[in-house]
Amino acid sequence: xxxxxxxxxxxxxxxxxxxxxxxxxxxxxxxxxxxxxxxxxxxxxxxxxxxxxxxxxxxxxxxxxxxxxxxxxxxxxxxxxxxxxxxxxxxxxxxxxxxxxxxxxxxxxxxxxxxxxxxxxxxxxxxxxxxxxxxxxxxxxxxxxxxxxxxxxxxxxxxxxxxxxxxxxx
Amino acid sequence: xxxxxxxxxxxxxxxxxxxxxxxxxxxxxxxxxxxxxxxxxxxxxxxxxxxxxxxxxxxxxxxxxxxxxxxxxxxxxxxxxxxxxxxxxxxxxxxxxxxxxxxxxxxxxxxxxxxxxxxxxxxxxxxxxxxxxxxxxxxxxxxxxxxxxxxxxxxxxxxxxxxxxxxxxxxxxxxxxxxxxxxxxxxxxxxxxxxxxxxxxxxxxxxxxxxxxxxxxxxxxxxxxxxxxxxxxxxxxxxxxxxxxxxxxxxxxxxxxxxxxxxxxxxxxxxxxxxxxxxxxxxxxxxxxxxxxxxxxxxxxxxxxxxxxxxxxxxxxxxxxxxxxxxxxxxxxxxxxxxxxxxxxxxxxxxxxxxxxxxxxxxxxxxxxxxxxxxxxxxxxxxxxxxxxxxxxxxxxxxxxxxxxxxxxxxxxxxxxxxxxxxxxxxxxxxxxxxxxxxxxxxxxxxxxxxxxxxxxxxxxxxxxxxxx
Numbered sequence: 001x002x003x004x005x006x007x008x009x010x011x012x013x014x015x016x017x018x019x020x021x022x023x024x025x026x027x028x029x030x031x032x033x034x035x036x037x038x039x040x041x042x043x044x045x046x047x048x049x050x051x052x053x054x055x056x057x058x059x060x061x062x063x064x065x066x067x068x069x070x071x072x073x074x075x076x077x078x079x080x081x082x083x084x085x086x087x088x089x090x091x092x093x094x095x096x097x098x099x100x101x102x103x104x105x106x107x108x109x110x111x112x113x114x115x116x117x118x119x120x121x122x123x124x125x126x127x128x129x130x131x132x133x134x135x136x137x138x139x140x141x142x143x144x145x146x147x148x149x150x151x152x153x154x155x156x157x158x159x160x161x162x163x164x165x166x167x168x169x170x
Numbered sequence: 171x172x173x174x175x176x177x178x179x180x181x182x183x184x185x186x187x188x189x190x191x192x193x194x195x196x197x198x199x200x201x202x203x204x205x206x207x208x209x210x211x212x213x214x215x216x217x218x219x220x221x222x223x224x225x226x227x228x229x230x231x232x233x234x235x236x237x238x239x240x241x242x243x244x245x246x247x248x249x250x251x252x253x254x255x256x257x258x259x260x261x262x263x264x265x266x267x268x269x270x271x272x273x274x275x276x277x278x279x280x281x282x283x284x285x286x287x288x289x290x291x292x293x294x295x296x297x298x299x300x301x302x303x304x305x306x307x308x309x310x311x312x313x314x315x316x317x318x319x320x321x322x323x324x325x326x327x328x329x330x331x332x333x334x335x336x337x338x339x340x341x342x343x344x345x346x347x348x349x350x351x352x353x354x355x356x357x358x359x360x361x362x363x364x365x366x367x368x369x370x371x372x373x374x375x376x377x378x379x380x381x382x383x384x385x386x387x388x389x390x391x392x393x394x395x396x397x398x399x400x401x402x403x404x405x406x407x408x409x410x411x412x413x414x415x416x417x418x419x420x421x422x423x424x425x426x427x428x429x430x431x432x433x434x435x436x437x438x439x440x441x442x443x444x445x446x447x448x449x450x451x452x453x454x455x456x457x458x459x460x461x462x463x464x465x466x467x468x469x470x471x472x473x474x475x476x477x478x479x480x481x482x483x484x485x486x487x488x489x490x491x492x493x494x495x496x497x498x499x500x501x502x503x504x505x506x507x508x509x510x511x512x513x514x515x516x517x518x519x520x521x522x523x524x525x526x527x528x529x530x531x532x533x534x535x536x537x538x539x540x541x542x543x544x545x546x547x548x549x550x551x552x553x554x555x556x557x558x559x560x561x562x563x564x565x566x567x568x569x570x571x572x573x574x575x576x577x578x579x580x581x582x583x584x585x586x587x588x589x590x591x592x593x594x595x596x597x598x599x600x601x602x603x604x605x606x607x608x609x610x611x612x613x614x615x616x617x618x619x620x621x622x623x624x625x626x627x628x629x630x631x632x633x634x635x636x637x638x639x
Binding site for chain 2: 024025027035051061062078090091093094096097098099101102103104105114115116120121123124125126127129141142143144145147148149150152153156
């Protein structure tokens with residue numbers, strides 16, 4: 001019991017201590033999209049900020065999050081923001097990823113990560129996890145999990161960071 | 171070297187259970203403590219990653235498992251070199267599939283060296299390593315393949331021809347149990363993928379040349395996987411066909427390749443030994459407020475004595491912006507899949523409704539599972555309710571009940587018929603979340619990606635704290 005208490009206390013201390021620290025730099029990556037083209041983070045950041053949502057076909061809440069963000073897609077375009085939907089489905093499920101994304105009318109760039117390299121690179125612990133990466137390649141916002149309404153918090157954060165009068169409109 | 175050039179990041183997942191063990195009386199609570207700390211340090215093109223895992227069960231008969239895995243990577247286009255523990259899949263996994271399924275606690279890794287080179291829209295991978303499969307079953311972590319097997323392999327993929335992917339791969343497995351130095355196992359194959367507008371297709375063929383363990387003699391196997399897809403905005407159709415004959419390679423409870431199964435609930439018959447099957451899924455959003463999903467999948471042995479057939483109908487509707495209704499029916503037929511049951515049919519209708527008040531949301535659900543297993547007919551139902559606030563918390567309550575217990579089930583899962591459960595999920599901050607679950611779970615067979623495990627019934631408390639930093 002002592003060990004458990006120690007681990008949880010350690011984590012809570014770490015939590016309070018690191019909350020004030022800035023989030024780390026975004027690791028660079030090149031991944032294939034669902035059409036087979038290579039997409040590079042550095043290239044996307046030249047255009048504007050990058051949003052990333054980690055999802056999978058089996059993850060109900062991940063799909064709900066990406067469905068909930070769908071009405072804001074036009075707003076993302078007007079602010080030069082790219083939303084990457086990074087599929088964590090294994091190689092066996094890849095044939096279903098593109099038809100699923102298209103059927104849900106997602107206009108996002110769907111990237112394939114069958115070996116879950118990105119999950120390791122970005123230390124993703126919970127599905128879905130959402131990241132906002134600014135043009136200086138800094139992770140400026142992270143959110144774990146999804147509950148209805150979380151999409152409004154993400155949009156609010158985007159307005160705060162990049163709005164300057166403009167806002168991601170529906 | 172500037173301090174700014176060194177980047178450090180990491181994550182931690184701490185898990186603690188306090189529960190009643192099935193073999194003990196309710197006064198003897200047992201513990202399960204697990205922690206996985208991941209740290210990453212990078213400097214320019216070099217990255218060092220470490221994973222410290224600790225599992226400390228209170229039951230003395232269970233051995234604790236502690237390990238430290240590391241990976242050193244040098245990445246500078248067009249080269250990527252890696253030393254340490256890694257995961258990799260060649261093609262769709264017919265030849266080699268070493269993967270990590272963290273949610274299912276199935277860790278198939280290789281320890282060794284791997285190199286990739288990319289040039290002219292082509293990629294060559296070379297690797298050599300020793301496999302390790304850590305698997306969680308009946309509240310216990312086990313190393314399934316405690317062997318000295320060595321894997322060496324090469325994979326080549328190219329997109330030189332527009333809209334076409336070509337690939338070829340080779341894997342050789344050396345085992346100490348092989349009878350003669352020449353009696354190693356080889357797996358090899360190739361694939362072709364074609365894309366044309368909204369259509370795409372993929373075909374992979376693989377062969378195994380191995381040897382029968384202990385008795386000796388050549389063992390030959392083949393595997394074939396075909397998939398096709400059609401995707402336009404609002405409509406997605408996917409189809410798969412597979413035919414495996416002795417392509418699955420590994421040991422009695424593990425595989426070094428893991429060929430795909432078409433079954434969405436993750437069941438396979440014998441993981442690539444003797445399987446034929448197909449699957450088709452149609453997902454459509456004809457109007458923004460309705461999404462429908464229809465799926466039919468089956469996989470059987472050649473003599474059709476063992477097999478799984480699955481049918482899924484699911485409808486999601488948003489009559490208003492703040493309302494979501496989900497309803498569906500799932501049917502699954504299992505022939506000689508579960509131990510001791512010749513035929514099992516499950517038919518499960520369900521309904522789920524979510525209403526978002528803006529400041530808070532509520533969700534309610536009901537599912538009813540009619541089960542017919544050989545001569546026993548019984549049913550299970552579950553009622554659930556959740557209340558949550560965005561970026562704050564979710565409180566879920568679930569009550570599950572089985573109407574009666576067939577005698578054969580008592581031996582496997584005990585005589586419990588009620589499973590109440592409460593779960594509180596808290597967003598402590600954007601980077602830290604805590605989940606506390608109190609109550610009972612019924613246990614049973616759970617599967618993911620063709621791998622199944624028996625989950626023991628659970629009664630107690632589970633706490634999970636996840637952090638990224």
